[in-house]
Amino acid sequence: MTRVIAVTGKGGTGKTAITTLLIRHLTRGNKVVLAVDADPDTNLPETLGCEVHRTIGDVKEFMHEERDNLPPDVNKQSILESKLYEVLEEMPGYDLLVMGRPEGSGCYCYVNNLLRGIMNKLVDNYDVLIIDTEAGLEHFSRKIFKQVDDLIVVTDGSRRGMGTAERIRELVGELETDVAHIYVIANKVTDSTSETIIRTAAELELELIGMVPLDEMIVQRDLAGQPLMELPDDSPAVKEIENISRKLNL
Numbered sequence: 629m630t631r632v633i634a635v636t637g638k639g640g641t642g643k644t645a646i647t648t649l650l651i652r653h654l655t656r657g658n659k660v661v662l663a664v665d666a667d668p669d670t671n672l673p674e675t676l677g678c679e680v681h682r683t684i685g686d687v688k689e690f691m692h693e694e695r696d697n698l699p700p701d702v703n704k705q706s707i708l709e710s711k712l713y714e715v716l717e718e719m720p721g722y723d724l725l726v727m728g729r730p731e732g733s734g735c736y737c738y739v740n741n742l743l744r745g746i747m748n749k750l751v752d753n754y755d756v757l758i759i760d761t762e763a764g765l766e767h768f769s770r771k772i773f774k775q776v777d778d779l780i781v782v783t784d785g786s787r788r789g790m791g792t793a794e795r796i797r798e799l800v801g802e803l804e805t806d807v808a809h810i811y812v813i814a815n816k817v818t819d820s821t822s823e824t825i826i827r828t829a830a831e832l833e834l835e836l837i838g839m840v841p842l843d844e845m846i847v848q849r850d851l852a853g854q855p856l857m858e859l860p861d862d863s864p865a866v867k868e869i870e871n872i873s874r875k876l877n878l
């Protein structure tokens with residue numbers, strides 16, 4: 629069974645950084661990983677250190693446009709499948725798919741329906757599927773991903789951030805996707821914020837699974853435009869991700 633992990637939270641809290649460090653952990657443990665960037669504000673390829681030229685959005689656009697031109701006897705499912713493999717970026721230890729967005733504004737229900745079947749089949753090839761997603765959980769409401777084992781809400785520890793975690797829990801209740809566990813990771817934690825974070829999480833009855841410190845090594849890499857995959861083992865954020873991974877049994 630593929631373990632499905634979705635990382636969500638408010639923009640800027642560190643979803644992409646946390647996703648990257650979880651991928652760093654997983655690939656070092658020789659897990660076969662499919663990483664999906666499902667945030668329209670795509671930046672996972674950059675933090676992973678991987679160049680991506682085409683997205684699933686482009687494939688959707690192609691299928692949407694070609695739908696009426698394709699002869700009725702061709703198998704549209706297999707065309708979409710081969711197109712999907714073309715945009716699957718193969719990296720050492722993991723594969724990456726970027727969802728992106730189709731250009732047009734039409735209804736993509738037809739393509740989304742095809743995509744759902746293909747994605748669910750593709751996912752079986754991996755030990756872990758990890759999705760960097762936006763706070764709106766758009767791809768889950770379209771049921772592209774039908775089941776999630778661990779929904780990780782990243783918060784920066786501010787009241788607003790914690791409010792988002794609570795809102796996401798409500799949203800999950802309304803979704804048709806099955807979510808087995810919801811956890812919160814507080815990120816960019818400092819001495820002055822840790823106490824408030826622990827208290828707020830308890831008040832909101834959120835399961836706080838880890839507190840990733842504000843890490844100067846991440847700040848430096850971010851400024852230099854360097855990926856986070858090669859952060860050293862002694863980076864404080866990496867160490868906490870190791871603790872979290874242990875708790876999550878990853």
Ligand SMILES: Nc1ncnc2c1ncn2[C@@H]1O[C@H](COP(=O)(O)OP(=O)(O)O)[C@@H](O)[C@H]1O
Pocket residue numbers: 637638639640641642643644645646671815816817840841842843844846847850865
């Ligand atoms: N633990 C951390 N310590 C220091 N900087 C961090 C940490 N986590 C994330 N950042 C920085 O915060 C910014 C937002 O992080 P990012 O992962 O892009 O957020 P999101 O994906 O939620 O929008 C980036 O500049 C990133 O380098």
Ligand SMILES: [Mg+2]
Pocket residue numbers: 643644645667669671672
């Ligand atoms: Mg991001």
